[in-house]
Amino acid sequence: MEGNFNPHPASQAPIETPMNRSFQTRTVKSKWKSQFTSSLFVLPYLICFVAFLAYPLVYGIVMSFQDYELLSSKHAFVGLKNYIDIFKKGDYLHTSFFQGLLGTVKFVVYSVPFLIIVGLALALLVNSLPAKVRSVFRTIFFTPYAISASVMAVIFIRVFDTNAGLLNIVLSKFHLPSQIGWLTDLPWAWIALVGATLWWTIGFNMLIFINALNEVSEEMYEAAKIDGANAWQRFLYITLPSIRKIMIFIIITSTIASFNIYAQPFLMTRGGPGSETTVLLMNVFDVAFGQHKMGAASAMALLMALMIIVISIIQFRLTREREE
C-alpha cells in the first residue's frame, strides 16, 4: 500500500530463522492469552454489574408499574398509577414526594458549594505543607470518610445538642450566645447537617483535588512568577484552568452524593424541626418499608434517579460549552 509508513521496521522480522519463528508464535499465543486474561478481569465486575445494578434497575422499573405490596404475592399491573398519584395534589404520595424533594434540594444547594470550596481549600492547604507532615494531615483529613454513618451521627448529636452539647458549652465559655438549637431551629439545623457532612465526606474531594494539583506543571508557576503574577493570580489563571476537568467531576459527584442525603437528617434531626429537614430518601424508605408499598416507592426512587441524571447532564453541558 502506498504511504504505508512503518515506524518500527525491526518488528517486521524480514529474516526467518527457526528461533525467530518460535518467538513469533509465542508472541501471538501470549497476545491471545493476555487478551483472554484481561477479559477475565472484567468478568467479576460484569457479574456484579448485572446482579447489583442492571437487574435491580429493571426490577425497580417493573415494580413502579405495579401495585407491588411487599407482604402480598399479587402484584397487579397498574400502569402509570403510581406516577399519577405522585403528581396528584392531596394524595399521600404527592405530599411525601414533594415535601421530601424540597428538603433534598435545599440540602444540595446548601452543601455542594462548601463540598467543593472546602475540599479545594484543604487540598491547597495540605499541598503547601512541608512534605514530611503532608501525608500525616492528608490521612487525618481523610479518616472521617471511613467512619460509618451511625458513629458520625452519635458524635455530632453530642456536639450539637442544645443543652449539653460540646459546641454550646464552648460558646458559653467565650460568653457568646450559647442557647443555639443546632438541631432544632432554623437555619441552624441545616448548618449542622452541612457541617457534619463536610467533616464526614470532605476527605474524598480533598484527595481528588490533591491529585489534580500535583498534575499541574511546576514550570507554568515558575514562568508566571517571573512575569510577576502574585499567588492569587497564579491560582486564578494557572491552577483553576488546569484542574477544570477534575472540578467538573467533583461538582457532578458531589451533587449526586448530596442528592442521596439520608443518614445525617435521619439520625441527627429526625427530619425536624417539624418536617423541615425531612429528605426524599427518608420518605421513599417510609413508603417502601413503613407502608409496604414497593411499587409506589420504586416510582418515587426512579423519578429521583431521573432528576439526578437530568441535573448531571445539564451540569456537564454547561461546563463543557465553556470549554469549546
Next chain:
Amino acid sequence: MGLWKRAWGIAAAAVLGTSLALAGCSSKSTEETSSPSSSGKQEITFWTPFSGADGPFMKKIVDNYNKQSDKYYVKFQIIPNGEYYKQVDLALSTGKKRPDLMIMHVDNIPTYQKKGQLQPVDDIAAKAGIKKEDYVEAPVKYATIDGKWYGIPLDIHPLVLYYNKDLFKAAGIDHPPTNREEFIEAAQKLTDKSKGQWGYVVPTLWPQQFIFPTVVGQNGAKLADEQGKPQLNSPEAVEALTFLKDLVYKYKVSPEKVAQDGEVTLFLQGKNAMQLNGPWMKDQFDKAKINYGVAPVPQLGTKQQAVQAGSHNFVIPKDVTDAKVLEGIGDFLKYVAGHSIDWAQSGQAVASKQVLASDEFKQLTKQQTIVAQEFDYAQFNPPIINWGAMTADLYKEINLVLLGQKDPQKALDEAQEKALQVK
C-alpha cells in the same frame, strides 16, 4: 468522553443504591449465635431483633433449651433492630429463608395478620398445654383477631418514670410523684436554672411516641376510634399536648429546643431529675452508675391511669406447615413460658403469670416489679394497618409544638388531615 461516562456511571450507581435496597438484594446481616450440636435434631429457625443489651439474655434461654431437648434444636438468629422488619418483610414476601418462629411487636400483629402472613397459634398452644390465662391479658386480647390467637407474649414494655434519687433527696422530696399536681410541684422544686438543672426535660422527638399516647390515654381518649379512623385532634389530645408544652413554656421545668436524646444526655449528667422512657434504658443507666429510681408513670392526664406499652410476641409465619416443626415450636414456647425469668434479668417484665408470681421474679431489682405494676392499665397502638404512616406527621407536628413553633390545636388539626390521606 471518559469523564462523562464516569459521571453517568456514578449517577446510575447512586440511584441504583436505592433500587437495590428496594428490590431486596440487600445482603442479610443475620448473626448466628447458637452453638452447634444440632445433629439428628429437628431444627427450628428463630428470628429476633434483640441486637442490643437484651440479646445475650434470650440466647441463654435458647441455649438452655437446646441442652435439655433431645428432639429439637432452636437456631437462634439476631437481626439488627433497625433492619428487622425490612428483613422479615423480604423473607416473608419471597418465601425464601424465612424463619419458623419469630418475635413480633404486638402492634404489628394486626397488619401482618390482615396481610395473611401469620397463622393462628391456638392448635400449637393447645397441644403444648399453653393457655391464654397463663399470660397477662392485654397483649393476648390484642393479638386475638376474629376469635383466633396470633401471638404468644414474651414481655410487656410500658413507659416508666426514671428519677434521680440524689437530686430528689437534695430537693427534699421523699417519693416519686403520682399525679399531675405532684409532678409539676416536684419538677419545679428540682429545677435550678443557675446550675443548669431541670425537673423534667421534655423530649421533642422519640420517645414522644410513648409519652403523648400515654397522656392522651390518661385523659380518657384514644387516638383512633373503633372503626379505625384516626382521632388525633380530639379535645383530650389537644389538652395532653398543651400540658406537655406548658411544662416547657409555662412551668419552665424543661429547657427549650431539646434535641434528639437531649433529655437522656442531661439525665446521664445528673442535670435532668426525671425522665419518662422505656424499661430498655436500664442497662445504659446502670453502666453510667447513676443513683436512679424507677416508678410507674404518674397520672399526668385528667381522667384515669393509663400507660402506652409495647410487647414482644412469638408469632409463626403462615407457610410453616411441617407438623414436626410446629410441634417443636410448641415445645420451645412451653419451655420459654416457664423459664422467661432469664429474660426478666434484662430489665423487662415478662408476660408469663407463672414467672411474675415466682419468688425469683420478686427478688429481681426493683425495675421489673415496678414495670409489672403498670400491666393492668397498659395500652397499645390502635390495631390499624399503616398506623405508623398515619402518625408520622403527628410526631412532626408535636415536634414543632414542643419547640414552641406551633399552636397545639392547629398542629393536631393538620396532623389529623394528613393522617386521613393515608389509605
